[in-house]
Amino acid sequence: MLSIEDLHVAYGGTRAVDGVTLQVEAGQTVLLIGANGAGKSSLINSVIGLVRHSRGRIRFDGRDISAMPSDARARAGIGYSPEGRRVFAAMSVKDNVLAGAARLSAREQAARWDRMVASFRFLGERQSQPAGELSGGQQQLVAIARAMGGAPRLLLLDEPFLGLAPVWIQQISAAVRQMQDEGIAVLMTEQMARPALKIAHYGHVMRSGQIRRSGLTSEIRGAALAEEYL
Amino acid sequence: MEGFIATGLIGISLGSQYTLLALGFTLIFGILGVVNFAHGGFYVMGGYVAYYCTSMLGLSYPVALLIAVGSTAMLGWLFETLILERVIEDHQATLMVTMGFYLVMATAILMIFGAESPEFSFPIAGVWRAGGVYFPYANMVVLGVCLAAIVLVYWLVYRTNLGRAMRAMAEDRAVASALGMRTKVLFPFAFALATGLAGLTGALVTPILALAPHVGDPVLAFSFLTVILGGLGSVTGATVAAFIVGLVEAYAAVYLGGSKGALTLFVLVLIILVIRPQGLLGKEVRRA
Numbered sequence: 001m002l003s004i005e006d007l008h009v010a011y012g013g014t015r016a017v018d019g020v021t022l023q024v025e026a027g028q029t030v031l032l033i034g035a036n037g038a039g040k041s042s043l044i045n046s047v048i049g050l051v052r053h054s055r056g057r058i059r060f061d062g063r064d065i066s067a068m069p070s071d072a073r074a075r076a077g078i079g080y081s082p083e084g085r086r087v088f089a090a091m092s093v094k095d096n097v098l099a100g101a102a103r104l105s106a107r108e109q110a111a112r113w114d115r116m117v118a119s120f121r122f123l124g125e126r127q128s129q130p131a132g133e134l135s136g137g138q139q140q141l142v143a144i145a146r147a148m149g150g151a152p153r154l155l156l157l158d159e160p161f162l163g164l165a166p167v168w169i170q171q172i173s174a175a176v177r178q179m180q181d182e183g184i185a186v187l188m189t190e191q192m193a194r195p196a197l198k199i200a201h202y203g204h205v206m207r208s209g210q211i212r213r214s215g216l217t218s219e220i221r222g223a224a225l226a227e228e229y230l
Numbered sequence: 231m232e233g234f235i236a237t238g239l240i241g242i243s244l245g246s247q248y249t250l251l252a253l254g255f256t257l258i259f260g261i262l263g264v265v266n267f268a269h270g271g272f273y274v275m276g277g278y279v280a281y282y283c284t285s286m287l288g289l290s291y292p293v294a295l296l297i298a299v300g301s302t303a304m305l306g307w308l309f310e311t312l313i314l315e316r317v318i319e320d321h322q323a324t325l326m327v328t329m330g331f332y333l334v335m336a337t338a339i340l341m342i343f344g345a346e347s348p349e350f351s352f353p354i355a356g357v358w359r360a361g362g363v364y365f366p367y368a369n370m371v372v373l374g375v376c377l378a379a380i381v382l383v384y385w386l387v388y389r390t391n392l393g394r395a396m397r398a399m400a401e402d403r404a405v406a407s408a409l410g411m412r413t414k415v416l417f418p419f420a421f422a423l424a425t426g427l428a429g430l431t432g433a434l435v436t437p438i439l440a441l442a443p444h445v446g447d448p449v450l451a452f453s454f455l456t457v458i459l460g461g462l463g464s465v466t467g468a469t470v471a472a473f474i475v476g477l478v479e480a481y482a483a484v485y486l487g488g489s490k491g492a493l494t495l496f497v498l499v500l501i502i503l504v505i506r507p508q509g510l511l512g513k514e515v516r517r518a
Contacts, residue, residue, distance in 0.1 A: 048408045074410030082408070088401040091394070099398045100409040102391045150410050 001026045001185050002047065002154055007056035009042045009209075016042035017053070018209035024154065029176070029186040031200035031217065033193050033224045039209035040189035041083050044158045047187070048080045049073045060154065075103065079152030081143040083159045083189075089132025093123055096131045096142050100149030116145050119178055137168030144175055148184075155179055157188035161195060169195045193224040232362030237484045238477065243369045245476025246376035250431045251449060252456040252468040253383050254424030260400035260463030261420045262318065267328040268309070269453050270446025271335035272302045272425040276432030277441045278339055281350040291353045295375075295433050302429025303422040310421035318417070332446065340443040352437040372434045379430060380469065386423075387465055396420055400463055459499050461512020471510055475499075 002024040009017035017039040024030045032040045045051040047058055049070030058066050065073050074080065079100070088096050097116055101109050117124035120141055126134065131142050140160055147155055157176070161169050169192075176199050179186060190196035197203065197217045205213040205223050213223040251273065258266045276298040283294035309331060317323035352368040359365075387393035398406040399416055407413050428449075436445065456475050460467030478498060482491035502510065 050404050050408055069407070069414075070404075071407045071410050071412050074408055080405075080408045082405055086402055086405045088398050088405075090401060091397055095394050095397070099394055099406070099411070102395050102411060146409065 001028075001061060002187065003057075003059040004043075004047070005057045005059075007043065007046065007058065008054045009039070009046050009051055010054050015209050017046065019056075020206075020209070020211055022204055022211065022214070024185050024187050026153070026185055027180070027183050028202060029180055029188065029200045031196050031203040032187070032189040032206055033191070033196065033203055033220075033227060034189075034206035035191060035227065038206040040206055041158055042209075043206075044080075044083075044156050044187065044189055047073075048078060048156055074100070074150060074152075077151075077153040079147035079150060079155040079184075081140075081147040081155070081157050081160060083162065085136070085139045085143045087131040087134075087139045087142050087146070090130055092128045093131050093134070093142055094127040097123065097145045097149050100146050101151075103150070112149060112151070116148070120145060120175065135168075137164050137171060140164060140168065140172055141175060144172070148179070152184065154185045154187065157186060159189055159191065161190055161192045173199050193221075193227065197221055197224060232364075233484070235363045236365060237480050239363070239365045239373075240369065241477035241480030242473065243373040243376075243476070244480055245473035246373050246380065247431055247435050248452060248456050248472035248476050249380055249469050250376055250427045251453045252460065252472045253380070253465060254427040255453040256457045256460070256463055256465060256468040257387075257396070257400075257420050258424045259457065260465075261396050262310075262314075262324075262417055263321070263403075264314065264318070264324045264328065265454075266421075266424070267325065267450060268332040268335065269424075269428055270448075270450035271332040272306060272428035273432035273449045274339060274436075274441075274443065274446040275305070275335060276302050276429030277350070277436030277445070278343060278432075279429070280433035280436070281348055281441060284353070285348070285350065295430065298433035299426045299430045302432075303426030306425025307418045307422035309425075310418040314421070315417065332450075336443050336446060343443070345443060347440055347442045350437050350441045366438075368438050372438065375434055376431070379427065383423075383427070384465075392416075392419070455495075455499060459502060459509055461509030464509065464511045467509055467511030 004020060004022050007017050007020045020043060022030065032043065034040055042051055046053045049068060057064055060076060060078065065076065088099065094113065098109055098113060101112050104112060122138060123145060131139060134142065144157065144160065160172050164172065173195060176186060188196065200217050203215065203217050203220045203224060204211045205220055205227050213220050251269065255266060255269050258264055279298040279301050280294040283289040283297050284291055314324060314327055317327055354367045354371060356367045357364050358367055358370060387396060395406065395411045395416055399411060452475065456471045457468050459475065460471030475495060478495050479491055482494040486494060
């Protein structure tokens with residue numbers, strides 16, 4: 001579904017991503033694990049097109065999307081939940097969630113919203129509250145629901161556990177499992193290896209813009225946990 | 231007491247005009263991150279288009295209004311797509327380009343229509359009176375149209391997909407586009423909406439106040455003032471501030487006299503900004 005070949009991203013002279021190759025198959029959850037500055041976010045952002053890569057190729061559904069602007073990539077079926085959540089703070093929870101659903105008809109939007117509320121009850125309870133007033137964990141769920149608004153087939157989750165209490169990490173994990181049950185492929189990054197390994201199928205350990213270890217989550221557990229302490 | 235009420239009506243009517251100008255100005259700033267120095271130019275253009283349609287072409291005033299809105303919106307759309315879009319990431323360049331475009335517009339109007347104020351008066355004369363309260367019908371029509379336009383803008387911004395996308399764009403452009411919102415469509419649309427509102431205001435107000443090539447200067451100043459008072463980028467803030475500015479201006483002009491009115495307004499704005507530097511309803515400084 002998503003295929004990244006020899007990806008290079010550089011900011012000025014700094015190499016953020018230095019020749020990464022990886023695949024995400026349909027329905028698969030792939031984890032990128034690594035410390036701050038390992039290049040995880042740069043990789044995610046280059047998949048959605050917020051960062052331009054200097055070399056390499058990104059294919060989605062067999063199509064090279066390197067030249068597409070980020071809004072076209074989103075409409076092609078890629079959902080995006082950014083690092084630090086970045087919810088639209090002044091907008092209501094419902095407007096946040098439906099922001100990614102603009103091209104659906106009013107009826108489809110209503111159906112989409114009802115499904116989201118069925119999965120995450122608090123969205124309905126807080127629907128008219130400005131998203132900026134919510135707690136970090138709630139904002140993270142809003143960001144994920146917002147990414148799901150456009151009914152994507154691939155979901156990019158950039159550090160979904162960042163700064164969250166354990167109870168919220170469980171909630172987010174449950175949400176990700178629900179996406180998996182719906183057959184959605186997920187590419188996620190995390191510094192917190194322990195909870196992230198539980199929900200992923202396959203993992204890559206990143207350091208200094210390169211992939212150091214790859215494998216099934218059971219195979220890379222040791223290397224991933226070691227990385228957590230670096 | 232009657233004088234007090236009549237002045238209040240004038241103030242509200244001024245406030246509704248400022249709201250239309252400020253809404254456009256704040257939308258452009260909020261969504262595109264551009265301070266539109268050409269805003270007054272579209273106001274003047276709206277006035278001249280309406281004048282040309284009624285006086286030269288003999289069209290009825292409502293038709294002239296529609297043409298004024300359509301032409302200013304169209305020019306705004308073209309200006310954004312063809313010129314502003316190329317420099318949109320560069321703040322200083324957008325200042326220079328919008329400022330330059332204002333000069334081009336003002337000079338073009340000067341060349342076509344001359345420096346003198348044309349004879350352009352509101353088609354409805356007469357004054358409504360109830361007891362000692364006087365309110366010209368012309369102002370009443372202007373107030374009605376402005377309020378209708380304000381309601382329309384609010385509906386658009388807060389009740390439609392387009393409005394939701396525009397608000398998302400104003401909050402976080404990168405994330406909004408990563409969620410599928412089209413900058414290439416929304417930027418020109420927001421700009422055209424804003425310039426169309428300025429054109430509408432010009433076509434409505436210049437027959438009551440004055441029409442001349444340079445009347446855009448104070449319009450820019452007042453739009454700027456209103457939007458900063460309300461909080462840059464805040465739609466509701468701009469509306470509240472516009473009515474405050476209109477009422478203060480009307481009351482100060484009547485009870486303190488012309489130039490003291492402006493002085494009162496600027497002092498008041500200064501005090502408010504010392505207490506609340508982000509404006510009445512402003513949240514935080516826009517991310518660069």
